Amino acid sequence: MTESRPRLRLFVPHPLAEGVAVALDRDQTHYVASVMRAALGETALLFNGRDGEWAARIDGLAKAGAALVPLRQTRPQAPEPDLWLLSAPLKKDRTDLVVEKSAELGVSLLWPVFTRRTNSGRVNVERLRAHLIEASEQCERLTVPRLEEPAPLDRILAAWPDGRVLLFLDEAGGGMPLAEAAAVGPAALLVGPEGGFDPDERRLLLSKPFVRPVGLGPRILRAETAAIAALAIWQAVVGDGRSPPLR
Amino acid sequence: MTESRPRLRLFVPHPLAEGVAVALDRDQTHYVASVMRAALGETALLFNGRDGEWAARIDGLAKAGAALVPLRQTRPQAPEPDLWLLSAPLKKDRTDLVVEKSAELGVSLLWPVFTRRTNSGRVNVERLRAHLIEASEQCERLTVPRLEEPAPLDRILAAWPDGRVLLFLDEAGGGMPLAEAAAVGPAALLVGPEGGFDPDERRLLLSKPFVRPVGLGPRILRAETAAIAALAIWQAVVGDGRSPPLR
The missing domain is CATH 2.40.240.20 (Hypothetical PUA domain-like; domain 1)
Known part of the structure; x- marks a missing residue:
């Protein structure tokens, strides 16, 4: 042009x-x-x-x-990576960050998940949606990530769709490095709240056949850092990180 | 314990x-x-x-x-990845984000770099240092990233140290995907300002034998997103992303 x-x-x-x-x-x-x-x-x-x-x-x-x-x-409309992010609400500015970066880093669906240690009981869905749209406009994607209705972790796990692996960012360790575990087909990343998952939640997660615990290395990452880093790594390793820029 | x-x-x-x-x-x-x-x-x-x-x-x-x-x-003190980040100053809150995430994502040296399109002419070095220390304390690393004196891009390039590759996040495209280009030994990532590098700067960069242009995929990332994503990818692919968590 x-x-x-x-x-x-x-x-x-x-x-x-x-x-x-x-x-x-x-x-x-x-x-x-x-x-x-x-x-x-x-x-x-x-x-x-x-x-x-x-x-x-x-x-x-x-x-x-x-x-x-x-x-x-x-x-023309083109296929995009199939990557979900399940993320516990954080403080307002940290949630905004996760939402904005989710759109930029090519998430197809964002799902706010309530956990036992989630501090923020309310989620302003309209506000999140507006952020997703604005970030999608700016980063030049051809879609806006779908925003799922916020729900408690146990209810989400109980109705988990067939054929999608839940890559659980497990601060307690023991998981494979995300870069090695990412190649699973349709995936969802799960990031807990600042206080992490509680032991019962961890047990519940690890009992599910579709859940794989993964790690991001030795440092203790803030929740929003873990979410952003995991999205970037997934795209780089199995998503569209190898595609050239649009212009 | x-x-x-x-x-x-x-x-x-x-x-x-x-x-x-x-x-x-x-x-x-x-x-x-x-x-x-x-x-x-x-x-x-x-x-x-x-x-x-x-x-x-x-x-x-x-x-x-x-x-x-x-x-x-x-x-005990232990070796840490050798990764520099050269980053153009952004708006205050976006710079704070890059600084905080640099520490969390294991940067060994942070170097604020002035480019032609850098809006923020001043950098409060003491403020950045305080942020680096606080983030290092929280993420449980054993070091605080070195903070280099802010300097103009051309001066940094003119005195570039032997043996370190500068991975230049090139929005204009043509570079290798970062995940493929990362394995170069001691590395530095270079992220431009919101407006990107100007054509003369790009030419100067590409003329240097130690510079390798790299890409992060098809979407247009904000500067701070590019910095954080690149750090996460580098650590996952050639850094310590495969090490288990500390506890």
Whole structure:
């Protein structure tokens, strides 16, 4: 492309097809019109997780909603790594970090999990979803990670789907190094709260045939560091870490 | 060990030997006495980067300085991975994150590097050092990463030490996947600022025989994400990611 890259990239729920106008919601319109001060005729990139990425022209900027018309597909939809992250809620800023990095590091599904030592009893799902969307827009993925309804660990384990291995980041040790254990097909990473899992939870986890304890080396990592490091390692070893950058 | 693990772990500059009392400085004394409300006789762990880790007894708690007496070595000093991180300063909270995670992920040396697109002209070295110490205390390493004097990229490259490969996280692509390029012996990772390196800097980097461009996959990562991911991958693939946890 000789033209410069659009500065706006937006996730929309609508189908994307040439010439079929898309209306932005109130928040996105505010962002586009007031924060970014976009002009009529400016090009933005749109994606919806299904129809690839499209260059679209801003055709309307009313206060109630902007209208964009997709002009041409800039990237086709493509398969993405199948990696879940189950993560216990942490303090607000540390949770925000895990959420943002999950999107950047290519998680397909994020599942907040309540454990015995989880301090934060409430999870603001709408806030997490907004973070996932924003980070997905910025890192140029073609999807937004699915956000699963927060649930207690034992309930998640009781209904665990067939065919997916749960790589349990076990601070108590004894697990294989993640880099060696990662090649298992569809996977989920499980990271506990700051205080770790309690002994009963550990026993429950280790009793499940789909659970594999894994380790990240000798240092004691904070929970969010463990989550981010594990995602990076999984992508590098068995995910799309070998794919070239998009541009 | 049957006794519970001490809740205090402190880095001190002094030599550590059985029975030889160590005085804490004013800040550490405040932390121990006022923040943690430690009592006389309580055990703390001490390390200095040279003499391993020691269990020490709090023998004095005067306002001007606490005194601790090392009783027995709990861990011998051991070799650690030789990994440098050269990182352009970012916004304050993002820099803090890189600094904290550098310590947790086992960096031996952290070097703030000024590039053309670096926004933050000043670096508060004392603040970074305090963060490195705190994170090192918490993650239970036996050293604190060395903090090099911030310097411009061209000057660092002009005086680059023999025998160390600079793995340059090149957003422009073309580099090998980091997981494949990591096995080079003593290494340094170089991460640019949010705006990336400018074309002249990229040319300069690629002209150096000790520089290898590397990639982290298809998504566009924020600078601090790239730094943290690269450290985690390096440790997992050629560092100490295969070592078991400390306890």
